Amino acid sequence: MKLHIKNNFTSELPADPIEINTPRQVQQSAYSYVLPKKPSNPSLIHASNEVAHAIGISDEDLLLADFLHIFSGSTIYPETNPFALCYAGHQFGNWAGQLGDGRAINLTEVIHENKIYTLQLKGAGPTPYSRTADGFAVLRSSIREHLCAEAMHYLGVPTTRSLSLMLSGDQVLRDVMYNGNPAYEKGAIVCRVAPSFIRFGSFEMFASREDYVNLKLLADFTIKHHFPHIQGEGIEKYLAFFQEVTRTTLKMILHWQRVGFVHGVMNTDNMSIHGITIDYGPYGWLEDYNSGWTPNTTDSQHKRYRFGNQPEIALWNLYQLANALYPLIKDAKPLETILDAFSTEYEKEYLDMMRNKLGFQIKKESDIVLIQSLTQLLERVETDMTIFFRNLSDVTKADLAITAFDSIKDAFYNEKDLDETVLKDWYDWLEKYSIRINEEILLDTERKNQMNAVNPKYVLRNYMAQLCIDDADKGDYSLLNELFEMLKKPYDEQPNFQKWFAKRPDWARDKVGCSMLSCSS
Incomplete structure (x- = not known):
């Protein structure tokens, strides 16, 4: 297996000088070097051939021991230095300070067909940002992440991708509903793939500490490698960057609303500068149309991240990014102009999106x-x-x-x-x-085809994911494979999967994992 390695992030941005893997405040650094913890008995449950091909891995490579060892964290690929990102964020509207990759370790950057990807393991052990957590993930949440990332891609929603899902062979202690009843669950590791995992919170970290030298370094690096079409220097460059992040974030939210997806944890540390969906925790698809629904138990009282509030929260988060970039621009007016246009533009594009759903040209x-x-x-x-x-x-x-x-x-x-x-x-x-x-x-048949191209027949309903989790817990992955194949063609009729084109069953209405979920992973 041959990967074309790029170490742009670690070569051009400041590293944490302390290499001891203990929870701490990390100063003046974009990341910390950290090695995954070797799993005791890793095994591959599922891999996405399409994602593998995108990063230069063949179908044959997926069967090799090398693939298993590298993407479970057992072996470090040559000439790579795994690292965890340092970032901050607002959580549920409150400043939380340093957060960082608490259970994610970036293996490396790769380039394939002139596209850059970052490969990241979720659940591969603790980092300096794990705080009181153990850095691991369980099979339950890992199945949800693996299926959802790919389901979103095939729905046409901008998203991270998922290369592989593996069992670690270790047990992980989790309190699913935060109610004082922890239990051991199977540990698992997902390999997530994205252009980068730079977040709004990456900029907030440096700005909050008034570390403007590194704030500028990060902004320049991000534009150079991920927005190379942005030309010019100084203020205009940073404004163009903010304008593009605002635009792609708006597009992403429109897609969420189109398919009925609710993220559940729209904290600023969970917002990508690429306008892609990241960090699949307590997400869900609307079963009944309810603008006040949130899938997150932590959010059940105030419902900050409810379906109908996602556009407003996206704008609120963009305000925080604007505040973080302000030291580079030193003028609030042009930032405010971009932000003021968000709501007007969203209303206009939302109207067009709904026209498409209703078959209006x-x-x-x-x-x-x-x-x-x-x-x-x-x-x-x-x-x-x-x-x-x-x-x-x-x-x-x-x-x-x-x-x-x-x-x-x-x-x-x-x-x-x-x-x-x-x-x-x-x-x-x-x-x-x-x-x-x-x-x-349009004729009726033409309108039907147009509507069916934007209104999916199949989405990853929570009860479907839970059935898959229940089976996988017993070592049966046939339903996981079935759902994965079905979700690759969500707009097609697929009569062989007709049983999944159905309302949520009554037993799933209030079942844990089917109605609401915690952030427990």
Whole structure:
């Protein structure tokens, strides 16, 4: 197995001079060198061939002992120095100070077909940023990360990728619900792949300590290697960088809202400067359309990171990044101009995204009212978001409201909740929708194809991941393989997987791991 190694990050940015792996405050450093802890008996559960090919690893390489040893942390690849990033962040709106890679170790950077990737092991042991934690991860959370990263990619959502999922052979103690009942679970290691793992919090770290020399070094490094198209020097360069991060972050959030994804922990240390989804912890897809839902038990009281609040939180986080970059720009006005444009731009692009979901090509001002009334209706009674939008494409121009209703009624969790008032409102909305699609030029089949290209049929529902986890805990990975293959084509009909195009079962409504999750990993 031959990787084309690049050590840009460690060559050009300051290292922690202390190489003792103990929790501590790390000053004036972008990272600390740290070795993964050798697992006792690693074994490969699953690998993504597509991710392997992207970084220059062949199908044959995946079968080699070298692959197992390197991506479990047992062996260090030649001419590489694994490291953990130093960063800070705001957690649930509060400044948390230094955080850093507490259970992630970056193996190296590689280049393949002129693209740079950072390879990172999650769950490979403690780092100087682990604080009171052990740096390991369990099979439960690792399966969720591995499946979700790839599911998001195939949905068209900007994301980190997952190369491999391995068992460490060791037991890890975890308190799943933070309720004083810890238990041993199987340890696991995921290899995450991204252009880099630089976060908003990477800049916040240096800015908060008034270490402006290293703040500038990090900004210059990031632009040089990851935004090389940004030309110029000084203030204009940093503003262009911030503008691009703002734009890609907005696009990412639009995709989340399009497919009904809720991140659950949108702290600034979990926000990538690449505008990609990182750090899959207590995430979830909306089952019933509920703008107030969060999958995170830690967030259950205030619901800061609820589905409907994700755009506002993205903007709040961008404000923190702007504050961190301010010492390089020394002028708040141009930063404020970029930030002020976010909400207006988001509303405009959200409207276009919803038009696509509804099958509208022609833009009409009245669409705003139709969309707002729809989202209000969807929240009136439990309505499965994925099934509703997918089945809406079956409505034809010739359908009367009552016929159109037959197309979507499978999306309701309990039809008995649809009293006369709610039914009337649905018929009224469907009548307006019928009028609206009759104003479109597209034929019914063309509109259906367009809608099905943006409204997935299959998403990684929490109960599906939990079933997979339960089986994997017993050593059965057949469901993991099945879900992985299905999620590679989420917009296709895939009749052989039809059983997964279904509402959340009743048993999963309040089951741990299926409704809400903790940050426990």
